[in-house]
Amino acid sequence: MYPDPQQGQKKGTGSMALNIDTRKTALLIMDCENDLVHPDGKIGSAMGYVAMIEKAGTLQHIRTVLDAARTAGLPVIYIKIALDRLKPEDFPKRGAFFLGLPGLAGAALQPGSWGAEIHNDIKPAPGEPVLGKAVVSAFARSELARHLAERGISDLILTGVATNMVVESTAREAVDRGYSVITVEDGVATFSDAVHQASLATLRMLGDVAPAGQVAAAIAG
Template identity: 40%
Template sequence: MPIEIDVKKTAVLSMDFQNDIIHPDAPLAQAAGFAKMVQETGILPRSAKLLDAARQAGMKVIHVMVEFGPDAAPMPTRGAFFRMLGAGGPTLVPGTWGAQIHDDVAPKPGDEIVKKSMISAFVGSNLDEVLKKNGITDIAMIGVATTFVVEGTTWSAVDKGYNCIVIEDCVCAGSKEAHDAAIQTSLTYLADLCKADEFIAAIQK
């Protein structure tokens, strides 16, 4: 069944498309496998096309960024991901190239930027306030990684009463297996899943 979208009540969240996370020149992106999977899946051009379609439909487009500044919560020291963060030198530092959103999906006039401090887009950010201010009840998510920001934000969102959509060919993880596991074990139960072309068709009606 085709997905139905209310463009006035749905925001597109473009999450963590930052150089340190996805660019092939960034140590973390290489170590975590994100750079490789971004290239193999082709999610950047597909996401750029979706973002442009959302703008043309008059939808709210929100870019979510993570930055580890001096006021951020202490970084956990357990877990392979956090060990990778520490091993490559300073990562996602405010004002650096690594913290910038990749040029292919960079914000455009009219978009909004929300900065968070950890994995979920709701942690340490004003995202909830921005969504409520704009009358948003549904969020459609794209970004990296499926197993981190996408899954984490979905859990936070449903706890707050938001309806979630995951555009599954505009997200990826450090491996196909990790992506598939997140889609099949939690996201399929917590969110509606669709492809970019389906979403674009729904908002162009």
């Protein structure tokens, strides 16, 4: 029988024990730019992200895992959308997200702008890399694979926005590349709870899914 993706990992139960080798694990914080996650950002509110982030306390949960990772010495890697890595002819011509980028309140995620900076609540510490990617997966047109290889990383903890975009896409590609993944279920969000839960069901097939408190505790050992 095909395995039940919910088995042992029902939402909020934390019933599956997590074993995290802090020597081989990195935390990824993905697509948490102001334009996407801040109420004053150019597209986060219009796309429904901000309302769900505020309702679920997503940034606070990311912060919980971030603090644990820093204390334990885990590499923390930030991922940002870098539209300047795309030639105009390579920019996706379909899809609500891509069509919305240039049209909502002016061009969003412009390099050097406040909107392209990481939200202040979870901003990078000195020395923590911030890698550009284009467009969905954290591996796409980025230096992520090199950074992970240099650090001997085999396991990834995934956080960020949106669950069904960068998080799920990165998880799929990470597994194809031989990494093991843990998704922080309350440290990711998208425009609706239904879509969020559907994506988490897929993520449970690809790796472990657990709340921030459980992940932080596992990091602390």
